Amino acid sequence: MKILIVDDDPIIILSCRRILEAEGHELRVANTVDEGESFLVEESFDLMITDIKMPGADGFEMIRRAGKARPEMPVLVMTGYLMQETLDEGASLGVTDYIAKPFTPDELLRAIEGV
Amino acid sequence: MGLPFFKIHSLRFKLIASMISISLFIGFISMLIGVSFLYRSVVNEAGARVGQDLNVARVLYDRQIECVRLALELSASTPSLADALSSGNEAEAAGALNAVALKLNPDILGICDSQGRIIYRHTAEIQGNALNAAPNPLVVKALESQASAAGSLVMDNQELALENPELARFASIRVRENPEDAEAHPHEMTKALMVGAAAPVFSGGRLAGVIYGGFLLNKDTQIVDKIGETVFKNEKYKGRSIGTATIFYQNLRVATSVKDSSGNRAIGTFASEEVNSRVLGKGEKWTDRAKVLDEWYITAYEPLTDIMGRRVGMLYVGVLEAKYNDIRTRAISVFVKIILASAAIAIILGWLITRRIMAPVSHLIQASAEISRGNFTPDIGPISRDDIGQLQRKFLKMTTALKEREESQKAQSEIRLIQSEKQASVGKLAAGVAHEINNPLTAVLTFTHMILRRTDLPGEVRSDLETVASQTERVRRIVKSLLDFSRQSALTPESLDVNSLIQESVKLLENQALIKGVSLSFRGADDLPLFTLDHNQCQSVFINMIINALDATPSGGKISIQTRKASLENAKGVEIKITDTGTGIAPEHMDKLFDPFFTTKEVGKGTGLGLAVSAGIIQRHGGSISVHSKLGEGTVFTIWLPMADNPE
Structure with a gap:
């Protein structure tokens, strides 16, 4: 799969890379929402994984823009603590699934398969 | 006059x-x-x-x-x-x-x-x-x-x-x-x-x-x-x-x-x-x-x-x-x-005398009206030298006492307010820390697991890495519990039926019980009125209790939940009993049962925050929780929740 990962923390990017590249997925990485948007505009993806808590525009903003650019693309949200508000907002934006941080490689892979 | x-x-x-x-x-x-x-x-x-x-x-x-x-x-x-x-x-x-x-x-x-x-x-x-x-x-x-x-x-x-x-x-x-x-x-x-x-x-x-x-x-x-x-x-x-x-x-x-x-x-x-x-x-x-x-x-x-x-x-x-x-x-x-x-x-004399006597009395009457309006230092006029003077002095004492009480109450509510703000900031601190930890922890967990995937690891290396991985898991659990614990939010109470709330929780865990081979039953009293409780927090309590019971009860055991109308100290409420035929709790653990981070589970299994969090939620509803246990026979947790909303 071609996957877009959006997170401001490089170690998260690195971890995801380590897991997904080992499975043979094609990856694009973005540190900010704007970066991510520019990727979405140019290329199509099978999945976008995004963090919520980011400086500047947050994950929800990313999802909103993704909804505009690539409406059919599934979105996986990484979150440190799943709260009701997060679920609610995500539901209204069309989030496909959530994965809690920290996660093991198996958990991430399982989540991707579910999508 | x-x-x-x-x-x-x-x-x-x-x-x-x-x-x-x-x-x-x-x-x-x-x-x-x-x-x-x-x-x-x-x-x-x-x-x-x-x-x-x-x-x-x-x-x-x-x-x-x-x-x-x-x-x-x-x-x-x-x-x-x-x-x-x-x-x-x-x-x-x-x-x-x-x-x-x-x-x-x-x-x-x-x-x-x-x-x-x-x-x-x-x-x-x-x-x-x-x-x-x-x-x-x-x-x-x-x-x-x-x-x-x-x-x-x-x-x-x-x-x-x-x-x-x-x-x-x-x-x-x-x-x-x-x-x-x-x-x-x-x-x-x-x-x-x-x-x-x-x-x-x-x-x-x-x-x-x-x-x-x-x-x-x-x-x-x-x-x-x-x-x-x-x-x-x-x-x-x-x-x-x-x-x-x-x-x-x-x-x-x-x-x-x-x-x-x-x-x-x-x-x-x-x-x-x-x-x-x-x-x-x-x-x-x-x-x-x-x-x-x-x-x-x-x-x-x-x-x-x-x-x-x-x-x-x-x-x-x-x-x-x-x-x-x-x-x-x-x-x-x-x-x-x-x-x-x-x-x-006689009329003139009477009028003069009563005027003299009544003057302080009418002052006191006016003063009482002032007090009920909230003014605790009303003017009661000059103190007369006769018996009425005594009344006036006692009245002054009373107003002073009222004033002090009012002020101390205000002070108390301020203290409480400050405390809860402090708690909130501690919670924020904990949440902040936890969130910060999550990302590096992800990396540790991820990379350790990736290493463990290799097939060429020598046995010792493998086992050492497995230790690292399991402890990291433990850290993860601790962080999650910490976040749960610090997320002790204010209650958003609503009017709900306790029995159906418990029934929901039971439903959520039915399968798990079935898998383990433990019978899970609920019998609710049918004369319970509607209660004012926070739906989610109470549900988390019941779920936590049932999970604990499940963990403690071996296959073939029984977990039964009952509700009945009960009053505690003249307040009407409901009593919820969760009884299991599990392993029981040792007497030496009873004191620490509701302490945060206390757990009897195997290392790495429970974080010990569940009961602490549940106890906190129950307390904030104005209720109480108690436990009876006999080693080897089972445990009964008794929760009492009041009908009316009395948050602290």
Whole structure:
């Protein structure tokens, strides 16, 4: 799969890379929402994984823009603590699934398969 | 004092009213006693006085008689008269007598010889045979006793006519009304009541004759008016004479100063029957109040006896009672004025006193109103020095205490507020830290697992890495629990059915129980009302409890949940019992059961925050949680939640 990962923390990017590249997925990485948007505009993806808590525009903003650019693309949200508000907002934006941080490689892979 | 007069009218009114009633009561009692006492003594005095007046009247009456006697005695002793009489010289005797007549001016005057034959009448011609005329009793007595005789006597009209024809006509009295026991009094009373005397004339030691004289009392005005003058000084009261006097023939007024309604003397009227029987009949002196004509008098009567000792009439004096009545009326009016004045004084005094007393009380009333409006330092006015002052001081103490309590309560709520803010910031800190940890932790976890995927790891390396991985997992769990724990949010209570909430939780864990082979059952009471609880937080509690039970209970065991209505310390609520047949809790662990991070699970299995979080949620609902356990047999957790929302 071609996957877009959006997170401001490089170690998260690195971890995801380590897991997904080992499975043979094609990856694009973005540190900010704007970066991510520019990727979405140019290329199509099978999945976008995004963090919520980011400086500047947050994950929800990313999802909103993704909804505009690539409406059919599934979105996986990484979150440190799943709260009701997060679920609610995500539901209204069309989030496909959530994965809690920290996660093991198996958990991430399982989540991707579910999508 | 800004309060209108009757605002505290009940108390003020009562005070004044009681003062007035006391003064009125005392006043009236004294008046009644005083007036009656006064009146009685006055009346007694009047009666005594009238009795004495009667004596004086009697003296005047007797004096008239004595006058005649003296004049006649004097005359009888003149030698010329004695000589003329003894020699039978009537003309000379008459001449000597005329001097007396001139001086005395009696109504009848005459001379008898030594046999009692009337030989000369001053005021009438000797008619016919003088021997036919019976000698009057005075003469008889004088002849018998050879001494002068004087007194009252009654003459028939004929007798009088012989002596003084004109007078006889004058003497008859028209009877004005009939007495009750009609003793057939003639319409005209013709008897004559007289006073007179007879004096013997001596010549040469022998009785030569008797001279006699007298006055007619019928229609006389001299005596009665003399009495009025002497005794009563002609004193008048409201146009009427205070004192009156009467001479009665039998019980008929023949001479009187009592006037009737037309102002004429009431001659020919009768005395009362009682007077008649007592005075005339029994011969008693009588003093009492009586009605004379139409007025009430204080009266005194005594009988008049003639020279033969027979009762022939009565002498009366009376004093107008009205004058004494007026004394009584005046006394009463003075008393009444005093009473009214004292009542007025009582009102004024009462009003002044109550004002003095009420001033602090009304201040206190106003102050109480101020307190309920929230002002704890009201003005209660100056402290008075009497008992009310004590009340005022205690009141001040009370307001001070209220004020302090109010302030300490405010302080407390501030402290609580600050505490909860502090808790919130600690929570924020924990959440912040946890979030920060999550990312690096992800990397550690990820890369460790990636390494473990390799197949070329030597056994030791593998096992070491596995240790790293499992401990990292543990850290993950701790962080999650920390986030859970710090997420102790405020309750968002809603009205919900406890049974259905528990049922939801049970449903969520049914499968897990089934997989483990543990029976999970719920029996809810059917009389539970709706409760005000936070849905999600309470559900997390129930889930946590069931998970704990599941973890503790081996396959084949039972977990049963029950609810029932229960009250705790007068508050209505629900009791939820979670019973398991699991391994139980050791007694030494009981104390620490609800402490955060306490867990009996294997290392790496539980974080120990579940019960702590649940206990916190229950506490914030105002409920309580307790546990009973027996090692090897099972555990019962009992949760009580109140019906009404009492968050701390």
